[in-house]
Amino acid sequence: MLINQFLLLGAALFCIGVYGVLARKNGVLVLMSIELILNAVNINLLAFGAMHQGPAAITGQVFALFIITVAAAEVGVGLAIVLLIYRNRTSVDLSEVDLMKG
Amino acid sequence: MLEHAWVIPAITFTSFWLILFFGRRLPKGGSEIGILAVGSTLVLSCVMVAQWVGRAKTLAVGHGEEIEHIRGPVDNTVRWFTSGQFRVRVGTHVDGLTVVMLFTVALISFLVHVFSTNYMEGDRRFTHYFASLSLFTTGMYVLVTASTTLAALFGWELMGLCSFMLIGHWWEEKPNSNAALKAFFTTRTGDIGLLVGISILFWAAGGTFDIAKINQAALSGQISHTVLVVAACALLAAVIGKSAQFPLHTWLPDAMAGPTPVSALIHAATMVVAGVYLLARVYGVFWVGFHIPDGGFNFVAAVGATTIVIAAVLAFVQRDIKKVLAYSTISQLGYMVMALGVGAWTAAIFHLFTHAMFKALLFLGSGSVSHSVHSFDMVDDMGGLRKPMPKTFATFMVGSLALAGLFPLAGFWSKDEILLGAGENGYKVFMIVGLVGAFMTAMYMTRCVYLTFFGEYRGHGHPHESPLPILGPLYVLTVFSVGAGLLNAPFTHEWFGKLIENETFFHAGVATHDFSVPDALISTVVVLAAIGIGYLLFFQGKLPRGVTARQPLARVGYTFLANRYYLDHIYTGGVVGGISGPIARAAYWFNQNVLDGIVNGVAIVAKKFADWQYKYIDQGAIDGTVNGSGHGAEGLGGFFRTIQTGRVQQYGALLFGATALLALALVLTV
Amino acid sequence: MIAENIAFGVLAASAVLAALRLVTTKNVVHAALYLVVVLASVGANYILLAAEFVAVVQLLVYVGAIVVIFLFGVMLTRAQIGHESELDNDQRGIALVTALFLLGILSYVLIDFFQDDKLPELTGVSKATLQATRGTGAVGDAIFSTYLVPFEVVSVLLLAALVGAIVLARRD
Known part of the structure; x- marks a missing residue:
């Protein structure tokens, strides 16, 4: 198998995720798109790990595990924030959240 | 057993x-x-x-x-777990x-x-x-x-x-x-x-x-x-x-x-x-x-x-x-x-x-x-x-x-x-x-x-x-x-x-x-x-009644004990809150007494100098320049202000776009 | 060899298609279900990369836990179950341009650099060697020896996230 086929799959998922993060209005959907981005990164890590022999092969897997853990933490906090936004303005429309407007 | x-x-x-x-x-x-x-x-x-x-x-x-x-x-004993050498x-x-x-x-x-x-x-x-x-x-x-x-x-x-x-x-x-x-x-x-x-x-x-x-x-x-x-x-x-x-x-x-x-x-x-x-x-x-x-x-x-x-x-x-x-x-x-x-x-x-x-x-x-x-x-x-x-x-x-x-x-x-x-x-x-x-x-x-x-x-x-x-x-x-x-x-x-x-x-x-x-x-x-x-x-009531009321020393001792040696105060007030409290008070005192004195002294000297300066330099030469640059800055700020929409997704778009541009620049140069 | 490539093709296609639907669908619950498809396909890809433990964790944590949390999020924010017209904001064009631009640059760089590099063949390697170098046991050893400190930091991070999420979401 080519290494590039995995890396390109990762790149494709990453860009789809970026599109989702930028174009979606619903906060929950934005968080889902972020999961796509993180998964793309995981594919890259594992592909690079598989490319090497020896200890580096394990490093890729270990860091993929760490990313999965961090993603879980991120979803937890992210959804809590979305929930808070919903509670304060009865909508999860992110384009209405513009208190930082200059 | x-x-x-x-x-x-x-x-x-x-x-x-x-x-x-x-x-x-x-x-x-x-x-x-x-x-x-x-x-x-x-x-x-x-x-x-x-x-x-x-x-x-x-x-x-x-x-x-x-x-x-x-x-x-x-x-x-039984083996619980093995991890490497442990x-x-x-x-x-x-x-x-x-x-x-x-x-x-x-x-x-x-x-x-x-x-x-x-x-x-x-x-x-x-x-x-x-x-x-x-x-x-x-x-x-x-x-x-x-x-x-x-x-x-x-x-x-x-x-x-x-x-x-x-x-x-x-x-x-x-x-x-x-x-x-x-x-x-x-x-x-x-x-x-x-x-x-x-x-x-x-x-x-x-x-x-x-x-x-x-x-x-x-x-x-x-x-x-x-x-x-x-x-x-x-x-x-x-x-x-x-x-x-x-x-x-x-x-x-x-x-x-x-x-x-x-x-x-x-x-x-x-x-x-x-x-x-x-x-x-x-x-x-x-x-x-x-x-x-x-x-x-x-x-x-x-x-x-x-x-x-x-x-x-x-x-x-x-x-x-x-x-x-x-x-x-x-x-x-x-x-x-x-x-x-x-x-x-x-x-x-x-x-x-x-x-x-x-x-x-x-x-x-x-x-x-x-x-x-x-x-x-x-x-x-x-x-x-x-x-x-x-x-x-x-x-x-x-x-x-x-x-x-x-x-x-x-x-x-x-x-x-x-x-x-x-x-x-x-x-x-x-x-x-x-x-x-x-x-x-x-x-x-x-x-x-x-x-x-x-x-x-x-x-x-x-x-x-x-x-x-x-x-x-x-x-x-x-x-x-x-x-x-x-x-x-x-x-x-x-x-x-x-x-x-x-x-x-x-x-x-x-x-x-x-x-x-x-x-x-x-x-x-x-x-x-x-x-x-x-x-x-x-039992016999030989304890001198009201000793804490009459004797200041006894009263101090009693208060000290009733407050449990003030240990709780030290822990909550001192260790937990005290890091902010006393330092803030000390800083306030320093502000009021030391810094203010220096500032006041400097201010008096500065005022004399400023009076002179105001008359000749400010009104004449500098005002023109300042007003000009002020108008300029306002115009520029107004322009940049339009980017600050407060919407996180637009910021995200800028972020990703700029990153992609930088990557492009890197690819083209290397 | 060919079987692997066919499997990869099927999995990659389903991942990309489901991901595309995820970011375009008009139904929030469907989006969560498409996310399941993406995550499962990606998890299957991990097996192709000889990382079976990560694959299982992916299924357990993502498909098992995170998707459920997402469904809770959908439910608690009372999103319309069913068709909803207004799920995209007004910068779809910008987003599309940015994403395609990124994809172009990434693809160019990857193809330019890795060309036709192949992953090392694992078919000839003995089972014992595989287990020792990239098996589940090796992952466990690495986590609890070489990467012990990051592991502890991650556990503290999870705890902090747990406390943070509770503090944010509770009513008082």
Whole structure:
């Protein structure tokens, strides 16, 4: 198998995720798109790990595990924030959240 | 049974889950499961004591000529997990100390369970209460049977959690949940030391958590003395937190917010002595680390002695009967720690054993009283209770005298042994502190008994004697408060001591001393004098009334005590809030006095200069330039402002776009 | 060899298609279900890369836990279950341009650098060697020896996230 086929799959998922993060209005959907981005990164890590022999092969897997853990933490906090936004303005429309407007 | 000690915590652990899941559906709300489980562990622990007594003395200890044969410990370990080079084993280590602790915990826990069925009747979290009690008992069993420091840590933390849950049992009231948090955080502060100590000893003893091996390594000089000192200090921090020693003792009086049976079980008889147990268990580390056999002075004894006096003084100014007992507990724990510090190992464990009996009796007695008058305030709601509650009064009286250390009750023997050990091992100062403590103990207990049971009834309603589930445990504990001391008396040939003295004890060569009549006479005289003076002061009213109002010095002292040496203020105000407060005030003062002066001076000079400058330079030359650039900046700002929409996704688009552009630039140039 | 490539083709196609639907669908619940497809396909890809433990964790944590949390999020924010017209904001064009631009650059760089590099063949390697170098046991050893400190940090992070999420979401 080519290494590039995995890396390109990762790149494709990453860009789809970026599109989702930028174009979606619903906060929950934005968080889902972020999961796509993180998964793309995981594919890259594992592909690079598989490319090497020896200890580096394990490093890729270990860091993929760490990313999965961090993603879980991120979803937890992210959804809590979305929930808070919903509670304060009865909508999860992110384009209405513009208190930082200059 | 000695090999299968793990069964005991397993029973109560099972009971915890059973109560949690099925307790509510049972007619007695799950209390029957708890009583059955703890009762069966009590039977098993009695079996273990009997088997231990009957065990052949095969282990040779001692050096050269003085070889003695003792009962060897029973180990039963299995592999827990392997990670690379680490092989961690877990299991039980049973010796005399373990079986005695198991028996003590099982007995008190069983009596508290029985007591609670009546005391907690109708409580809205009755089932959860019994589940927590079971879990707590499990934690204590795990600690005392643990063969490794890791398993001990597990039991230790489990107890901390249950203590938190039970102190905050009525968490709807803010003070209760605050007290629970305070107890948890304060003991956690010490637990950091436990973690550090365990880690250090793990590496120092050659990669093992096994307590027996750690003791051996410490005593054989395999671990360098510096490492031992650090490890011992770290472990001592844990002991100070858990066993409520000065200066981390402040959580224990607040912990009285929990139900009274809980105070009897956790905050008098078992959990708070976990620190003492730990000290006694890894005694080798302290023995060598703090030079305990050398006599004179050491840190452990100093902590204990300070605690004895400081807590006993505070017991005099309490109005709440449970607070008196709480400070008394702290003070008695100080005795145990001091005993270990001065090398009186057997005496410390013996005092732990007798203290568990009479202090549990006193706490349950106070529970019986409060059950009847619905209050804990001795000054306002009690008095004269000896008539309506004669049985509670009699048992409480025995407990008080045992605590005071009157011959021949339990406290006399154990306290006397500690004082003897301190005197004989070259710690004369600490013996005197112990005597002072004994004097104060007898006196504040006189005050407590007077306020509760003598004089006129000052409360409302009609107090009545408690029912049998409450009185039963009191009777049993009364028997032990009277008889427990005889187990280690000269005419029983120190049976108790022979039972518990283990490998570490002999390996270290801890000194033992025979009962000395003059020493016993001195302490008896001290106790009798204290009771006599207490009688004059409290019963006869010879205490100068209003002394705090007339004498400024007395008033200052009283206020100091009433505020508990301001330790709580120091912790909350000083340690927690103080980092901002005083620094802010200091900064304000500095601002007002130093900086302002400088600024004012500079300002006057600057104003003169500015007047001149204004006229000629500002108005003429600079204004034009400034106005011009101001208009320019405003225009530019207005342009950039349009990008600042406040919408995070537009920022994201800019971020990704810019990154892509940078990447493009990189690709094109490289 | 060919079987692997076919498997990869199927998995990659389903991942990309489901991901595309995820970011374009008009139904929030469907989006969560498409996310399941993406995550499962990616997890299957991990097996192709000889990382079976990560694959299982992916299934357990993502498909088992995180998707459920997402569904809770959908439920608690009372999103319309069913068709909803207004799920995209007004910068779809910008987003599309940015994403395609990124994809172009990434693809160019990857193809330019790795060309036809192949992953090392694992068919000839003995089972024992595989287990020792990239098996589940090796992952466990690495986590609890070489990467012990990061592991502890991650556990503290999870705890902090747990506390943070509770503090944020509770009403008082």
